[in-house]
Every structure is written in C-alpha cells, then in structure tokens.
Amino acid sequence: MYSHNLSAQDLYMRRQKHTKILVRVMQYVILILFLALWELSARLGWIDSFIFSSPSKLVTCCKTLLANGDLPGHIGITLLETVASFALVIGFTLLVTVLLWLNKPLSKILEPYLVVLNSLPKSALAPLLIVWLGANYKTIILTGVSVAVFGSILNLYTGFMETSPDKIKLIRALHGSTAHVLFKVVLPANIPNLFSIMKVNIGLCLVGVIIGEFIGSKCGLGYMIIYGSQVFKLDWVILSILILCIIAMLLYFLLGRLEKRFVRE
Amino acid sequence: MKNILEFRHVDYSYHSMSGEVLALSNINFTVGEKEFLVIVGPSGCGKSTLLDLIFGLIKPESGEIYGEQSSIGYMLQKDHLFGWRSIEKNILLGLEIQHKLTPETKSYATALLKKYGLYDFRNKRPSELSGGMRQRAALIRTLVTCPNLLLLDEPFSALDYQTRLNVAEDIGSIIRQEEKSAILVTHDLSEAISMGDRIVILSPRPATVVHMIDLHFDSALTSIERRETDEFKHYFSELWKEMNQLVQP
Numbered sequence: 001m002y003s004h005n006l007s008a009q010d011l012y013m014r015r016q017k018h019t020k021i022l023v024r025v026m027q028y029v030i031l032i033l034f035l036a037l038w039e040l041s042a043r044l045g046w047i048d049s050f051i052f053s054s055p056s057k058l059v060t061c062c063k064t065l066l067a068n069g070d071l072p073g074h075i076g077i078t079l080l081e082t083v084a085s086f087a088l089v090i091g092f093t094l095l096v097t098v099l100l101w102l103n104k105p106l107s108k109i110l111e112p113y114l115v116v117l118n119s120l121p122k123s124a125l126a127p128l129l130i131v132w133l134g135a136n137y138k139t140i141i142l143t144g145v146s147v148a149v150f151g152s153i154l155n156l157y158t159g160f161m162e163t164s165p166d167k168i169k170l171i172r173a174l175h176g177s178t179a180h181v182l183f184k185v186v187l188p189a190n191i192p193n194l195f196s197i198m199k200v201n202i203g204l205c206l207v208g209v210i211i212g213e214f215i216g217s218k219c220g221l222g223y224m225i226i227y228g229s230q231v232f233k234l235d236w237v238i239l240s241i242l243i244l245c246i247i248a249m250l251l252y253f254l255l256g257r258l259e260k261r262f263v264r265e
Numbered sequence: 266m267k268n269i270l271e272f273r274h275v276d277y278s279y280h281s282m283s284g285e286v287l288a289l290s291n292i293n294f295t296v297g298e299k300e301f302l303v304i305v306g307p308s309g310c311g312k313s314t315l316l317d318l319i320f321g322l323i324k325p326e327s328g329e330i331y332g333e334q335s336s337i338g339y340m341l342q343k344d345h346l347f348g349w350r351s352i353e354k355n356i357l358l359g360l361e362i363q364h365k366l367t368p369e370t371k372s373y374a375t376a377l378l379k380k381y382g383l384y385d386f387r388n389k390r391p392s393e394l395s396g397g398m399r400q401r402a403a404l405i406r407t408l409v410t411c412p413n414l415l416l417l418d419e420p421f422s423a424l425d426y427q428t429r430l431n432v433a434e435d436i437g438s439i440i441r442q443e444e445k446s447a448i449l450v451t452h453d454l455s456e457a458i459s460m461g462d463r464i465v466i467l468s469p470r471p472a473t474v475v476h477m478i479d480l481h482f483d484s485a486l487t488s489i490e491r492r493e494t495d496e497f498k499h500y501f502s503e504l505w506k507e508m509n510q511l512v513q514p
Binding site for chain 1: 320322337338339341342343345347349358359361362363410
C-alpha cells in the first residue's frame with residue numbers, strides 16, 4: 001500500500017516536472033523559430049529587409065553602435081530617466097495617499113480630479129510639458145511620472161481604505177495613535193498591494209519616458225526610434241524596440257525578486 | 266466587592282442621513298473585581314456598541330460610565346493577528362504601541378507564551394497555527410499589557426464547534442488564573458452559562474437591561490464540566506424562556 005502511494009506520488013512529481021520543462025522548452029522554441037523565420041524570409045527575399053530588417057542585420061547594427069559608443073549612452077539615459085520617474089512616482093504616491101487617508105474630506109474633494117487626470121491620455125500632455133519646461137531630461141522624467149502617478153494614487157488609496165476596520169480597532173484598543181494605525185497596520189497590510197502597483201508602474205514609466213523622448217530629446221532610445229524612422233535607418237528603430245523589450249523584462253524581473261524578499265505569507 | 270466598571274443611565278444613538286436610531290436606552294449595570302460578566306441579547310441589539318462605549322471608542326450621549334479606560338483589554342471576533350509579524354512580534358504589539366517594551370515586560374510575555382503552550386511557536390507566522398492557538402495568542406497579546414478588565418466580543422464565533430468548546434475552556438481558565446475581570450458578549454446561551462459569574466440580558470433595540478441571572482457553580486468546575494451539571498440545565502431553561510419572551514412580540 002505504502003509503496004503504491006509512493007509511486008503515485010513519484011508519477012505526479014514526474015508529470016509536474018515534465019510540464020515545467022515543456023513550458024520552458026516551448027518558450028525558447030517559439031523565440032528561436034521566430035528569429036529563424038525572420039532571418040530566412042529576409043535572406044530569401046520574402047520580406048524587404050530594408051523595412052523589416054533581420055536578426056543578422058540587427059547584430060551588425062548593434063556591434064557598430066556599441067563600437068562607436070552611441071548605444072550604451074542611449075540605453076543609459078533611457079534607463080536613468082525611467083528609474084528616476086519610477087522613484088518619483090512611488091515617493092509621490094506614498095506621500096499623497098497618506099495625506100488623502102489622513103484627510104477624508106480632502107480625498108472626497110480631489111477624487112473627480114484624480115479620476116479625470118488618470119483617464120486623460122498623457123501623450124497629449126507631453127507637447128505642452130515640452131513647451132512649458134523645455135526639451136530636457138526633467139521634462140522627460142515628468143512625462144514618465146505623469147503617466148503613472150494618478151493611477152497608482154487611486155489604486156493605493158483604495159487599498160488603504162480596504163484595510164480591515166477591525167485591525168484598526170485593535171490598534172485603537174491597544175491605545176494606539178493614528179500614526180500607529182498607519183505604520184503598524186495600514187502600510188504593512190498594503191505592501192503586497194504596493195508591489196503590484198509598482199510592477200504595473202515600472203512599465204508605465206517606461207512608456208512615459210519614451211513618449212517624452214519622441215517629442216523633445218536628442219538622446220535615449222525614444223530619440224533613436226524617431227530619428228531612425230525619419231532617416232529610414234529602420235535597423236535602429238527595430239534594435240531600439242528590442243532593447244526596450246529587454247529593459248522592460250529586466251525591470252519587472254528585479255521588482256519580482258524584491259517582492260519575493262519582502263512579501264512573505 | 267469593589268466595582269471596576271459602572272454604567273449609570275447610559276443612552277446612545279446612531280446618526281445617519283435617514284435619521285436617528287436609539288441603540289441603547291437607560292443601561293445600568295456594574296462589573297466587580299475578578300467578576301466574569303456575560304452580556305447576551307438578540308442579534309443586532311447593540312452589544313458591540315456597548316463594548317465600544319466601555320472601551321471609550323465612542324462616548325455616551327447621556328448618562329455616566331465609571332471605570333478606568335486605560336487598563337481595558339479588547340479581544341475581537343477574529344484573532345486579527347498580523348500576517349506580516351511572527352507570533353511573538355504580534356504579542357508584543359500592544360507593548361510596542363504603549364512604549365512599554367522593557368526586558369521585564371518582554372520576559373512576562375515569554376512567561377505567558379510558555380505557560381499557555383505557544384513558546385515553541387513564537388517564531389511562526391499566524392497562518393501556521395490552528396484557530397484555537399491563534400485565539401490564545403490573541404488573548405496573550407491582550408494580557409501582556411496588564412489590563413484589569415478584558416472585553417471579549419464574541420471571541421469564539423469564528424471557530425468550529427469542537428474548537429470553540431476547547432478554546433472557551435482555555436480562555437475562561439486563563440482569565441481566572443490571571444485574576445482578571447471580564448465582560449463577554451455572546452449570543453450562545455450555553456457558552457454564557459458555562460463561562461460567566463453573572464448574565465445580563467439585553468432587550469432588542471433600543472437595548473436596555475431586562476434581566477440579570479446570578480450563576481452559582483462549584484468554583485472548581487471548568488466550563489465543560491459546568492455543562493454536565495443539573496444547575497446548568499436549570500439556568501439554561503430560565504435563560505431560554507427570558508430570551509424567547511424578548512423576541513416574541
């Protein structure tokens with residue numbers, strides 16, 4: 001009986017492991033197939049490699065840009081602007097949300113404004129910001145902030161308000177102050193919520209930064225995309241997009257690691 | 266016997282946009298030192314409001330409440346242990362908030378953990394403990410701040426029946442051992458009889474004290490042993506009749 005159970009468990013474990021391997025393998029297979037098909041159709045002339053580029057052309061392009069030292073600068077500036085706007089978004093979100101939570105009438109008063117600002121397409125704001133603040137990195141960081149900040153305030157505030165009233169009562173019952181309620185219950189209870197907001201926002205900040213670079217910048221990946229498309233260096237455009245994919249994945253991955261460290265249940 | 270809490274002619278109303286609702290009307294009762302008072306009443310009669318008043322979370326509209334609000338411990342329906350803290354950190358929460366975290370209070374907390382069988386679990390998360398253990402941890406969290414009156418707001422209602430009987434016995438005996446006064450709010454009549462020294466019966470809203478029953482049991486009996494005595498059946502039928510008169514128009 002016992003050995004029978006054990007083998008059923010073994011079978012189950014093996015099946016689980018197989019599924020896991022299958023998923024991973026298929027993920028790579030799709031990527032490799034896609035790249036191979038792309039390369040092949042470019043070489044055989046099914047697609048125009050001038051417009052669609054090809055993996056081999058991209059590698060050459062990447063090498064050239066790395067050799068003349070342009071690419072690291074562009075990547076660095078975009079990354080820096082994204083991280084800066086992300087940090088500002090998180091700081092600002094925490095600050096405003098705590099203020100709104102402390103002052104319920106204020107949150108009622110500001111709610112419609114936040115909702116409107118959140119649903120407004122921020123790409124429409126970017127040209128204005130450029131005119132007001134000039135074409136510099138500050139404007140681009142601000143564009144990144146404007147895309148993400150309103151939504152995250154609304155989300156975090158909802159999380160704050162959903163904190164169990166009984167847990168707050170408990171702190172009051174232990175003769176705790178409002179600061180105790182904030183630091184002992186509301187903030188710790190919202191750490192998982194904060195991480196899911198951060199995971200969404202890192203992507204949004206990147207979107208905002210690229211929009212900003214499209215309109216008013218002389219460097220960064222957004223600039224490379226716009227410049228490349230204007231002078232028909234589509235290799236540059238596609239290479240930049242691929243690098244953006246990698247950056248987005250990397251930042252998300254880092255946040256995921258951080259979340260695993262902080263959120264235990 | 267010295268009274269540690271006294272309600273004199275207390276009224277309380279709720280206010281909303283649709284009008285005023287009188288929740289408590291002319292409430293009078295006392296709690297003595299080391300006394301275990303049980304408050305029963307139909308659901309929605311305002312028992313929890315009464316506890317909030319005792320605790321000072323809300324103020325009466327008229328009448329007076331005498332008692333030391335600073336030394337009251339509160340135990341709620343759910344344990345509300347914080348998932349992001351270990352059991353020990355949860356228990357020290359009250360001391361932390363009241364800035365009373367000293368080596369002496371810490372060793373008292375450790376002593377309580379050992380005495381009530383949670384010491385080996387002090388570094389675990391609440392989710393790793395059973396419902397009964399979690400309620401015990403919640404009680405210790407209240408006890409470490411050394412209150413002289415404990416308010417228990419249906420503290421067992423989230424537990425399954427078996428656990429409920431055991432935890433009630435546990436907690437009842439802990440409160441007696443630590444020589445605390447307690448007020449238990451419940452709608453479980455047998456629980457009321459098995460744990461209390463005196464039962465206060467409240468009417469439906471607006472709640473007022475309609476009847477009190479003094480319970481006399483051999484003091485050596487635990488709450489489960491009380492359930493097997495003849496007095497228990499006698500008290501139960503008395504309480505049952507009283508409660509039925511209240512809910513029937």
